[in-house]
Amino acid sequence: MKKQLDKELEHLRFTKQRNVIDQISKPTWKQRLNSLWHKEIEIPLLPVAAVGMLIVLLASLTFADNEISYTTRDSKETIKIGGNVYWKEDYEKLVKKYEN
Amino acid sequence: MHLVERLKQKEEEAYFEVMDAYGDYLLRTAFLLLKDYQLAEDTVQDTFVMAFKKLDQLEDEEKLKSWLTTILLNRCRSQMRKWNWKVLLAPLDLIERTKADNQALNPENALLFSEWHESISTSIQQLDYKYREVITLFYFNEMKIKDIALFTNTNENTVKSKLKRARLLLKEILPEGSIDI
Numbered sequence A: 001m002k003k004q005l006d007k008e009l010e011h012l013r014f015t016k017q018r019n020v021i022d023q024i025s026k027p028t029w030k031q032r033l034n035s036l037w038h039k040e041i042e043i044p045l046l047p048v049a050a051v052g053m054l055i056v057l058l059a060s061l062t063f064a065d066n067e068i069s070y071t072t073r074d075s076k077e078t079i080k081i082g083g084n085v086y087w088k089e090d091y092e093k094l095v096k097k098y099e100n
Numbered sequence B: 001m002h003l004v005e006r007l008k009q010k011e012e013e014a015y016f017e018v019m020d021a022y023g024d025y026l027l028r029t030a031f032l033l034l035k036d037y038q039l040a041e042d043t044v045q046d047t048f049v050m051a052f053k054k055l056d057q058l059e060d061e062e063k064l065k066s067w068l069t070t071i072l073l074n075r076c077r078s079q080m081r082k083w084n085w086k087v088l089l090a091p092l093d094l095i096e097r098t099k100a101d102n103q104a105l106n107p108e109n110a111l112l113f114s115e116w117h118e119s120i121s122t123s124i125q126q127l128d129y130k131y132r133e134v135i136t137l138f139y140f141n142e143m144k145i146k147d148i149a150l151f152t153n154t155n156e157n158t159v160k161s162k163l164k165r166a167r168l169l170l171k172e173i174l175p176e177g178s179i180d181i
Helices: A002-009 A017-025 A029-037 A045-065 A088-099 B003-008 B012-034 B037-053 B061-089 B091-103 B107-117 B120-125 B129-140 B145-152 B156-173
Strands: A078-081 A084-087
Touching (some): A002 B012, A002 B120, A017 B012, A084 A088, B012 B061, B012 B120, B061 B145, B129 B145, B129 B156, B145 B156
């Protein structure tokens, strides 16, 4: 019976070897993610350093151009109320405002 | 280096060697079980892909062939379950497809088909899956009852009774005196 079966089925040949190879060499999403995570990248030191320095320089120039305004006060007298310290001038102004 | 070692090293040549050695054998087994050449070939392809990806699970390197056969049997069972659902859910579609397949036979193929129809393999394919499986494993794969029980996850007595029933059914299908079972 085995011989007969072998004879009957001898024309059946497996032909999808290439498909198998293609499928096993195709990376899974996990492998892809892993390879992306472990991807080696080269950062050229000189250009990156140059760009970094340029950014710092530009930022410092931008801030240098801005005028910083300070409020000037006539008196530097302070007043202590309820454990808090206020400028006397401001305090009086506020009190006056609420009294009116 | 041993073939399995080479497979684990992902040598392409080793993959081809395994497929050349066992591809036809697995395809013929799958064809007897699934009764469809395309489906059988796809199933063997899946078997190899799964086996090559899970080579670490192969405990005994000498048992590569039986390990591949186990994977194939599981794949075939799963295909049969899918097929049963398909038949249940879309019987009309299947009938149409079968009709189209039959109409596609040219005279030469029709002659081959009629000869094929009287063959042992076709007779085996007419049996229910549970009988087809034991008959195939016993006669085509030349497995011992003990091994069939192991492969099909049943006990030896169940295999023996299935085999006995399968032989009787096969005798009814095959022309009288055509072959000794």
